[in-house]
Amino acid sequence: MEQLIFFIILIMLGYFFGRRAESKHYRSIEAREEFWLTRPTSTFKTISNSGRTIRKSELVSGNVVISVDYFKRIAAGLRNLFGGEVRVYETLVDRARREALLRLHESCGDADEIINIRLETSSIYKGKRKQVGSVEVLAFGTAVYFEQN
Amino acid sequence: MDYKPTRPENNDNITRDSPVKEALVLLSGVLAFFLVAYCMLGFLVDWAISRISPKMEAAIFSGFQVPSGLGTPEDLSCQASLQHLTNELRKCCDINYPVKIIVIPSDTANAIALAGGTIVVFSGIFDMVRSENGIAFVLAHELGHFKHRDHLRGMGRGIVLTALSALLTGSGSSITQLTAPGIHLTQARYSRQREAMADAQALETMACYYGHAGGATEFFQAMGAADDPGRFMAYFASHPECESRIAALKKAIQEQHFDIRPVKPLPPELKHLPSGKL
Numbered sequence: 470m471e472q473l474i475f476f477i478i479l480i481m482l483g484y485f486f487g488r489r490a491e492s493k494h495y496r497s498i499e500a501r502e503e504f505w506l507t508r509p510t511s512t513f514k515t516i517s518n519s520g521r522t523i524r525k526s527e528l529v530s531g532n533v534v535i536s537v538d539y540f541k542r543i544a545a546g547l548r549n550l551f552g553g554e555v556r557v558y559e560t561l562v563d564r565a566r567r568e569a570l571l572r573l574h575e576s577c578g579d580a581d582e583i584i585n586i587r588l589e590t591s592s593i594y595k596g597k598r599k600q601v602g603s604v605e606v607l608a609f610g611t612a613v614y615f616e617q618n
Numbered sequence: 619m620d621y622k623p624t625r626p627e628n629n630d631n632i633t634r635d636s637p638v639k640e641a642l643v644l645l646s647g648v649l650a651f652f653l654v655a656y657c658m659l660g661f662l663v664d665w666a667i668s669r670i671s672p673k674m675e676a677a678i679f680s681g682f683q684v685p686s687g688l689g690t691p692e693d694l695s696c697q698a699s700l701q702h703l704t705n706e707l708r709k710c711c712d713i714n715y716p717v718k719i720i721v722i723p724s725d726t727a728n729a730i731a732l733a734g735g736t737i738v739v740f741s742g743i744f745d746m747v748r749s750e751n752g753i754a755f756v757l758a759h760e761l762g763h764f765k766h767r768d769h770l771r772g773m774g775r776g777i778v779l780t781a782l783s784a785l786l787t788g789s790g791s792s793i794t795q796l797t798a799p800g801i802h803l804t805q806a807r808y809s810r811q812r813e814a815m816a817d818a819q820a821l822e823t824m825a826c827y828y829g830h831a832g833g834a835t836e837f838f839q840a841m842g843a844a845d846d847p848g849r850f851m852a853y854f855a856s857h858p859e860c861e862s863r864i865a866a867l868k869k870a871i872q873e874q875h876f877d878i879r880p881v882k883p884l885p886p887e888l889k890h891l892p893s894g895k896l
Contacts (some may be wrong), residue, residue: 506623506625548640563632
């Protein structure tokens with residue numbers, strides 16, 4: 470009985486803090502995405518404006534590791550029994566992808582364009598009994614700097 | 619045409635539904651499945667038990683290792699005295715196969731009916747009861763379990779429960795912690811029903827053997843004074859609380875018009891037992 474109470478408290482704590490952290494993170498992501506919106510960013514291997522001279526290009530990357538809260542882990546465990554979309558994990562991957570891309574942007578504040586962007590995802594921590602605990606997303610691409618006219 | 623970058627209005631990659639609702643629906647599904655499975659397997663156990671005769675049971679559990687009880691001569695006399703009492707009580711509740719009594723020195727005040735026709739009595743019980751009638755009620759209660767075959771039912775359901783929780787644990791999650799109390803609640807409720815039935819049977823046995831029901835509530839009164847599980851935990855207790863059991867016994871005594879007469883004192887060989895020491 471005590472075990473159950475302890476467990477429910479853990480789930481509630483996980484839910485409360487997980488939710489708070491998530492909405493805070495989303496607010497931050499949205500604000501920063503707005504900031505970087507005007508910088509041309511693509512998955513193409515060539516730059517979009519070929520008339521300009523390239524001064525410098527370099528490899529840039531950004532990565533992030535995000536973990537799920539206890540509540541989501543249990544909810545996903547329940548989903549594992551029945552099968553279907555693991556919806557509670559969707560925000561985890563979504564946040565990680567966008568955060569990684571933002572970090573890539575922030576690593577090269579002066580670049581004029583970023584091309585050839587790639588994303589890689591891996592679950593880096595498998596918790597007890599191989600339940601996915603956290604996800605890593607690595608974003609990398611080529612930052613291009615043009616000559617100033 | 620100019621390209622004007624904008625952020626998408628909606629994030630289509632995430633679902634907005636409440637995850638709590640989803641989790642609760644899934645959890646109730648798992649719980650319902652396991653409760654149905656537990657109840658059905660429980661009925662299957664009952665059915666199987668109705669087809670196992672006491673003779674067959676004795677044959678199955680003949681290899682069951684039971685400690686031989688106390689060693690010294692005065693302790694053996696206690697065992698013999700209880701054995702004699704049990705044999706007499708047995709005639710009153712139509713159990714026509716031998717039931718063996720084993721006394722184990724312990725501080726615990728309890729008795730268990732084991733498969734194969736053995737009653738284990740923990741010697742702490744002799745500190746709780748003051749009369750022969752009191753101890754006879756405990757023995758009659760265990761005989762009641764034998765009569766209703768509750769020892770086998772309990773064992774069968776225990777196996778089912780273990781198998782089900784192993785199934786859950788094997789699925790690779792901590793969901794067991796969420797579902798186990800639900801199943802435990804069902805188990806405890808079932809067990810309480812069987813205990814109440816054994817109490818009723820014991821009362822009849824007492825009335826048949828002594829001609830009255832004096833001393834029937836003695837053990838529970840002593841136990842009730844010793845501990846109280848509290849209001850909430852009572853749902854999880856496998857044995858009905860002492861208070862409610864005493865009340866049920868008193869009600870049954872009234873309804874069946876049993877007399878309450880003076881009780882027989884505890885025989886001397888049961889009085890001074892070294893409890894808790896081997």
